[in-house]
Structures are given as C-alpha cells and as structure tokens.
Amino acid sequence: GENVEQHPSTLSVQEGDSAVIKCTYSDSASNYFPWYKQELGKRPQLIIDIRSNVGEKKDQRIAVTLNKTAKHFSLHITETQPEDSAVYFCAASMGGGADGLTFGKGTHLIIQP
Amino acid sequence: KAGVTQTPRYLIKTRGQQVTLSCSPISGHRSVSWYQQTPGQGLQFLFEYFSETQRNKGNFPGRFSGRQFSNSRSEMNVSTLELGDSALYLCASSLESGGTEAFFGQGTRLTVV
DSSP, X not given: OOOEEXXXXXXXXXXTSOEEEEEEESOTTOOEEEEEEEOTTXXXXXXXXXXXXXXXXXXXXXXXXXXXXXXXXXXXXXXXXXXXXXXXXXXXXXXTTOOOEEEXXXXXXXEEO | OOOOEEEOSEEEEOTTOOEEEEEEOOTTOOEEEEEEEETTTEEXXXXXXXXXXXXXXXXXXXXXXXXXXXXXXXXXXXXXXOXXXXXXXXXXXXXXXXXXXXXXXXXXXXXXX
C-alpha cells in the first residue's frame, strides 16, 4: 500500500519568515495530494491540494509543488503569521474510483513572535 | 450548507463492549471515509463508502466495520473494544469517490477504560 513520509515533525520559524514542509510518497499510482491544517482540538481542514497533472499551485500565501518523478511534494507558506501555528498533514490518494487518504505523521508548525 | 456532523462527540466505554459511531455527510456528498487519529499513529484510514458500497479498506482488524445508508449517512462499529481503540474517530465526506476534496467532521472522542 501507499506510504507517506513527512518532514520535519516540528518546525519553528520567526513571524514573517517562510516555512516549508516536505512529503514523499511511495505509490506512483497516487494522483491526488491534499494538505490539511489541524488546530488544537479542531477538525483537519483542507488548505490546498494538487493533482498529478499539475506541478505547482498557489493560493495567496500558500503554495504546493509536486515532483512526480521523485514522488515528492511540498507545502510552502510565505509571510507566516501567528494564526499559521498548527499541525499540518500531507496526504496522498490513489483516486481512480476509490477514496481513502494515506496521511503523513504531521508537522507541528510554531510561529515565533 | 451544513458541514459534516458526527455523533456522539464523546464516548466512554469499557473493554469488551461494542460501540457505534454516526456520520452525516454534507448534503449531496456520496462518499464517506473514516479515520482513526491517535498521538502515536497519526491519522489512519479505516474504510470508505460510496453509494452504500465499501470501496476501500485500511489495515484494521475485522472488529472495525461500517455501513452506509441510502441517504449517505454512515455508521462505524467497533466490537470487543480494547484499550488501544481509544482515539479520535473522524469521518470525511466527498462529493464523489476518487481523489476529490474531503471535508472532515469534528470527530468522536472514544475512551476505552
């Protein structure tokens, strides 16, 4: 089955700096890669996603890049703000008629004032 | 539009008992997936239902089962509860099956004593 590795497990950055979280996946058939943000005691919320036919996608301060050859995708957050502090999860889905996300272990992002 | 609703929010059960959790997806969504979230293992996929059929199943023992009704509402059942089943159980709904945006409910916090 699919395996998703996520690094780092904890990331501390100064407010206003950029943050990068990296994930690798094992199954080359995976074609959908969402990122979720989970604040303490709350549900995971989708912040951005990318499909395998696209190399990069941006939404304001958030961007995701995908390298299908290397089976690697990354989340980039620019101009970080205190409200960006949360746990971020990457995931991979095979799609193709069946759902089910395989998640990375999560990255605890801490924004230092 | 109402979000994904899970009931109950909290449950305390004794080892050996069974439990049923409920998930009402977003109106119009036909796919429901279930996940177990623990501090040690992170978010792990249990199973996915689409149009009352189980489309995909994660690596969990047969004590974990589920079903989906014609109105897309889903239930998850865990029999012969073990202490290790203590976790946050999340369901997510998607419009269609296969690599589409998944929206999570608030989860059911199950504690087995």
